Amino acid sequence: MNRQSIVIDREYGSGGREVARILSEKLGIDYYDGNLLTLAGREYGIDLATLQDYDEKGVGSVLHDLAIMGSYGSGGSVNEEPYQVFSALSRLVQQLVAKGPCIFLGRCTAQILATEARVPFVHAFVYASNMEDRIERARKVDGVENGRIEAYIKRRDNQRRNYNKFYTDKAWGEPKNYDLMLNTSTLGYEGAAEAIIGILNAREKKG
Numbered sequence: 001m002n003r004q005s006i007v008i009d010r011e012y013g014s015g016g017r018e019v020a021r022i023l024s025e026k027l028g029i030d031y032y033d034g035n036l037l038t039l040a041g042r043e044y045g046i047d048l049a050t051l052q053d054y055d056e057k058g059v060g061s062v063l064h065d066l067a068i069m070g071s072y073g074s075g076g077s078v079n080e081e082p083y084q085v086f087s088a089l090s091r092l093v094q095q096l097v098a099k100g101p102c103i104f105l106g107r108c109t110a111q112i113l114a115t116e117a118r119v120p121f122v123h124a125f126v127y128a129s130n131m132e133d134r135i136e137r138a139r140k141v142d143g144v145e146n147g148r149i150e151a152y153i154k155r156r157d158n159q160r161r162n163y164n165k166f167y168t169d170k171a172w173g174e175p176k177n178y179d180l181m182l183n184t185s186t187l188g189y190e191g192a193a194e195a196i197i198g199i200l201n202a203r204e205k206k207g
Contacts, residue, residue, distance in 0.1 A: 002029070002101055003101060003120065003204070004101055004119075004121055004200055004203065004204075005101045005103065005104070005113060005120070005121040005122075006020075006023060006101070006102075006103045006122050006124070006196060006200075007103075007104050007105075007109050007110040007113065007122070007123045007124070008020055008104070008105050008106070008124050008125075008126055009105075009106055009110070009123070009124070009125045009126070009160070009172060009173070009178070010105065010106065010126040010160075011126065011127040011128060011134065011153075011157055011173070012134070012138070012156035012157050012160070013128065013133070013134030013135065013137045013138045013153050013156075014126045014127050014128040014133075015126065015133075015137060015184045015189050015192075016105055016106075016126040017033055017105060018189045019182070019184070019193050019196070020033065020103050020105055022190060023103055023193045023196060023197070024103055026197065027103075027197070027200075029100065029101050029102060029103060030096075030103065031102070031103035031104070031105065032096070032102060032104050032105065033106075034055075036092065036093075036104070036107065037051040037052060037055060037089075039092055040085075040088045040089050040092045043091075043092055043095075044088045044091070044092075046084075046085065046088055050081065050085065051085055051088075053081075054081060054086070055163075056106055056107060056159055056160050056163045086108070086167055089107060089109075089112070090112045090116055093112045093113070093116075093117065094116055094117045097113065097117050097119050098117070106160060106163075107163075108163070108164060108167045108168050110123045110170075111167065111168045111170070120203070122179050122180070122196055122199055122200055122203070123177070123179050123180075124178060124181075124182055124192075124195075124196055125173055125175075125178045125180070125181050125182065126182050126184060126192060127173070127181070127182070127183055127184070128183065128184045128185045129185045130185035131150065133184065133185050134153055135149045135150065135153070138152060138153055160172060161173070179199060180195060180196065180199060182195055182196070
């Protein structure tokens with residue numbers, strides 16, 4: 001029986017969410033993406049809009065950086081909201097893994113599992129070397145319009161990179177920070193999921 005959680009960081013359009021869904025079905029454990037925000041809002045009484053403001057899409061923007069430095073609309077004081085939001089997410093993640101293994105997508109959950117929850121987990125980075133694969137997924141899943149898809153993909157990647165930089169000292173997408181680097185352009189979603197299951201099984205046998 002798997003006793004390890006899984007964290008998937010991912011390039012936008014690489015299919016990381018699909019890999020998590022496949023893993024969830026194969027392993028019989030829940031996965032958390034945007035629903036983590038909904039659960040945190042419900043658990044700690046935080047407005048969902050506030051949670052979304054400081055999610056992967058918001059942290060790292062110019063406006064956000066100015067607010068953090070106290071130079072925009074705060075009278076020189078530091079904006080505590082992003083830290084409060086992340087604290088709520090951290091507490092929720094710890095509650096979830098205390099009940100059993102989970103699958104998490106992004107949101108610096110690897111940092112939480114390693115430093116706060118202190119539970120075993122596999123950390124994978126999912127990417128796609130073929131830009132056309134990413135473009136097709138952005139078009140199909142999120143309905144991004146032709147002509148602006150590549151710029152949109154780049155912006156979403158930068159948002160995730162900045163979010164990670166804001167809350168951790170680990171470089172997003174840097175191979176040395178992960179157990180696995182998985183290219184869905186060559187492995188496919190099923191293949192990427194199977195690779196993660198493979199390392200789970202290997203660790204279970206070793207342990």
